[in-house]
Amino acid sequence: xxxxxxxxxxASYGPSQALFGVNLDVQEGEVxxxxxxxxxxxxxxxxxxxxxxxxxxxxxxxxxxLINLASHQTARLGIGLVPEGRRCxxxxxxxxxxxxxxxxxxxxxxxxxxxxxxxxxxxQQVASSLSGGEQQMLAIGRALMTNPRLLILDExxxxxxxxxxxxxxxxxxxxxxxxxxxxxxxxxxIRELRGVxxxxxxxxxxxxxxxxxxxxxxSEITEQYVGV
Numbered sequence: 671x672x673x674x675x676x677x678x679x680x681a682s683y684g685p686s687q688a689l690f691g692v693n694l695d696v697q698e699g700e701v702x703x704x705x706x707x708x709x710x711x712x713x714x715x716x717x718x719x720x721x722x723x724x725x726x727x728x729x730x731x732x733x734x735x736l737i738n739l740a741s742h743q744t745a746r747l748g749i750g751l752v753p754e755g756r757r758c759x760x761x762x763x764x765x766x767x768x769x770x771x772x773x774x775x776x777x778x779x780x781x782x783x784x785x786x787x788x789x790x791x792x793x794q795q796v797a798s799s800l801s802g803g804e805q806q807m808l809a810i811g812r813a814l815m816t817n818p819r820l821l822i823l824d825e826x827x828x829x830x831x832x833x834x835x836x837x838x839x840x841x842x843x844x845x846x847x848x849x850x851x852x853x854x855x856x857x858x859x860i861r862e863l864r865g866v867x868x869x870x871x872x873x874x875x876x877x878x879x880x881x882x883x884x885x886x887x888x889s890e891i892t893e894q895y896v897g898v
Contacts, residue, residue, distance in 0.1 A: 671698045673852050674719070674731050674820055681718050681725035688714045689725065689876045696820060699850040701842075703863045703884065705896050706873040712856045713754060715873070716824050719854075720744055720751050732819065745771075750818030754825045754856075756809040758797040765793045767808055768815050775817025776849075782811035785841050803834030810841065821845070823855045827862075835859070842866050860892055872896065 672695050679692040689711050696702045704712050718725035721741045729736040736744050745751075759767050768779055768789070783790035786807040792800060797808060806826060813821060823842070827835040839862045845851050846866055857863055863870070863884065870887050872880040872895045880891055 672696075672730075673698050673700075674854070675728070676715070676719065677728040677730075679715065679718055679725055679727040679729065681714055681723060687876065689718065691727070691877065692873065693878055694871045694881070696852050696854055697868075698852055700869065701846050701853040701855065701867045703867040703870040704854060704856045704873070705858075705860075705863070705870055705892075707896060710873045711876040712873055713824055714876070716751070716822055716854075716856065720749060720822070745816065748817075748819035750813035750816045750821045752806075752809045752813045752821070752823045752826055754828070756802075756805045758800075758805050758808050758812070760798040761796060763794050763796055764789050764800070764808055767797055768811055771812065772815040773817050777814040777817050779815070782814055785814075785844065786811055786837075801834075803830045803837070806830060806834070806838060807841075810838070818851075820852045820854065823853065823857070825856055825858075827857060827859060835862075839866065858896070860887075860896065 674696040676692060676694045679689050681689040692711065692715055704715065706712055717723045719729055721736055721739050721744045731747055731749065734747060759770065768782060788804055789807055789811055792804065797805060800808065827838050843866050845853065867884045870884050871878060874895055879895055
């Protein structure tokens with residue numbers, strides 16, 4: 671069953687158009703990679719889906735068209751965002767960050783701590799005292815505690831130490847295999863994406879240039895559209 675369907679998505683920053691008819695879909699329980707070089711429209715697509723910027727086209731989530739909704743309304747429908755740059759509440763404790771936007775469901779403080787034990791160890795520390803990797807775990811945990819139907823991860827491993835990156839990829843894999851949560855992930859780690867994703871969509875200058883099963887994603891395609 672299709673959970674998210676984006677069709678002919680167009681968006682602009684003032685007079686500069688950034689998206690030129692982007693199309694993608696995420697099925698229930700599916701993990702989709704949104705790929706492309708920097709500045710090609712990936713984060714703009716995410717902002718449009720989450721209604722954090724105006725756009726045109728169709729964004730259907732659980733059979734509801736989001737295009738005229740506000741960002742808080744899309745969140746209440748079940749879209750959980752882990753934004754680029756983490757954006758934790760710096761002066762709040764780990765626990766306070768997690769419960770600030772919590773909604774009823776399977777994801778509670780204890781289940782987040784099961785996924786990321788470090789958060790339990792640092793529950794009473796303020797977020798500003800955490801390492802970058804711990805803040806990223808906190809951002810993911812905070813999104814999960816909204817009990818979303820779709821989790822969006824925007825560059826969740828960027829700039830982190832390799833050991834922390836692997837912890838986060840392991841958590842994403844666990845979410846896929848043990849919870850059936852639908853996930854849209856933006857990342858540049860092609861090897862890790864192959865291990866967790868079902869499908870991929872590649873953007874180039876705000877347009878779709880490739881989409882298909884992750885198994886069909888060849889090194890030639892990634893070299894052409896994703897490589898530096």
